[in-house]
Amino acid sequence: MRIVVVGGTGLIGSKLAPKLRDDGHEAVVVGFPQINTLTGEGIAEALSGADVVVDVTNSPSFDDAAVLSFFTTSTRNLLAAEAAEGVRHHVALSVVGTERLSESGYFRGKIAQEELIKAGPIPYSIVHATQFFEFVKSIADGATVDGKVHLPHVMFQPMAAEEVAATVEKVAAGTPLNATLEIGETASGGLSVTVRLPGSPASESISAPVTATDRRNAAQLAGTRVNVRKTRDREAAGFGRGSGLQLSAIRGRRTPPGQSAD
Numbered sequence: 171m172r173i174v175v176v177g178g179t180g181l182i183g184s185k186l187a188p189k190l191r192d193d194g195h196e197a198v199v200v201g202f203p204q205i206n207t208l209t210g211e212g213i214a215e216a217l218s219g220a221d222v223v224v225d226v227t228n229s230p231s232f233d234d235a236a237v238l239s240f241f242t243t244s245t246r247n248l249l250a251a252e253a254a255e256g257v258r259h260h261v262a263l264s265v266v267g268t269e270r271l272s273e274s275g276y277f278r279g280k281i282a283q284e285e286l287i288k289a290g291p292i293p294y295s296i297v298h299a300t301q302f303f304e305f306v307k308s309i310a311d312g313a314t315v316d317g318k319v320h321l322p323h324v325m326f327q328p329m330a331a332e333e334v335a336a337t338v339e340k341v342a343a344g345t346p347l348n349a350t351l352e353i354g355e356t357a358s359g360g361l362s363v364t365v366r367l368p369g370s371p372a373s374e375s376i377s378a379p380v381t382a383t384d385r386r387n388a389a390q391l392a393g394t395r396v397n398v399r400k401t402r403d404r405e406a407a408g409f410g411r412g413s414g415l416q417l418s419a420i421r422g423r424r425t426p427p428g429q430s431a432d
Contacts, residue, residue, distance in 0.1 A: 172196045173342055174220040176207065176248065177227035181302065182263060185335035186224065186342075193343060201227075207244035213251040222259040223252055223292075224342050234275025241283035249290045259346045260292040263338060266300045266352050284350075293346035297338055300354035303328040329355040 173190050175183050178199030190197035198216070205212035207227060217223060225248060229240040245262075252260060264280050271277035287294050301309075306328060310319050337353050 171221040171343070172198065172219050173222040173224060174198045174200060174217055175224045175226065176205070176216075177201055177225065180226060180228065181331050182335050182338065183224075183226045185332055186226065186338055189335055189339040190342065193339065195343060207247055208240065210247040210251070213247055214254065217251050217255045217257065220252070220255060220257050222261065222342050223248060223257050224261040224263075224338060226263045226338070229276070229279065232276055234278070237276050237279035238282060241279040242286065245283045245286045249286065249292055253291045257292055259342070260287060260290070260294045261338065261342045262287055262294070262296050263334070264296055264298050264350075266298045266354060268298065293348055295341045295344075295347040296350040297334075297341055298350055298352040299329060299334045299337070301328045302334065303330045327355045329353070 173195050175187050175190070175197060177183050178187050178197075179201045183199065183201075187197040187199050198220070200212075200216040205216045207213065225245070227244060229237045231237065231240070249260065262283065264284060265277070268277050268280045268284065272281060284296055287296060310321075313319050313321050333355075334353070337351075341347070341351065
């Protein structure tokens with residue numbers, strides 16, 4: 171299949187395209203300035219002949235209004251071009267818990283993006299992933315005051331970008347779910363525990379105390395791979411089998427365009 175990865179030079183896209191090619195697909199990587207999803211410039215040409223479009227773009231600004239404009243305008247432009255081209259599957263990457271975080275301007279933008287996809291004409295799959303482990307450094311940096319990292323005692327289940335890309339690749343190569351797939355690391359630990367893991371930044375300057383439970387969780391998190399968990403949906407369970415990733419839930423399945431409900 172010809173699979174166009176929009177935003178393909180970023181953290182996930184750069185890992186996704188090689189996986190698609192290794193699996194025998196024609197992966198086309200596009201991004202700014204080749205195309206401009208806000209103005210629509212170059213999109214039609216980039217999607218020529220595409221069977222699947224994977225959107226792993228992110229807003230260049232985190233201002234509330236800018237984020238909302240980016241996700242809504244970009245998604246409308248992509249879906250319109252996909253409909254004109256006859257694209258059969260739209261895949262978007264989002265974040266676990268998006269629908270519960272409407273107080274955040276960023277997540278209001280993601281919610282709007284997902285609503286457009288669900289209401290749109292293209293069969294779709296939305297992948298919700300937990301936080302990327304690669305972002306731990308920026309989280310720690312943002313919580314550093316006078317050389318000390320101040321972190322709350324909250325549970326945290328980050329997963330490596332490589333694992334996220336592997337799931338998105340499998341979804342893109344498969345049948346549209348017309349639903350939201352949630353994935354995440356099976357082990358969980360406190361946020362401060364995660365930052366303490368070998369190779370994490372600021373591991374010597376965490377202000378929160380370490381408990382015996384923290385140590386057990388850290389050891390588990392450091393050595394755990396993400397595993398498959400069956401779902402009640404037969405198609406979803408088939409998707410998860412052998413993927414090496416936890417498939418925690420499939421939500422919001424709808425009837426694909428042009429098909430009647432059972």
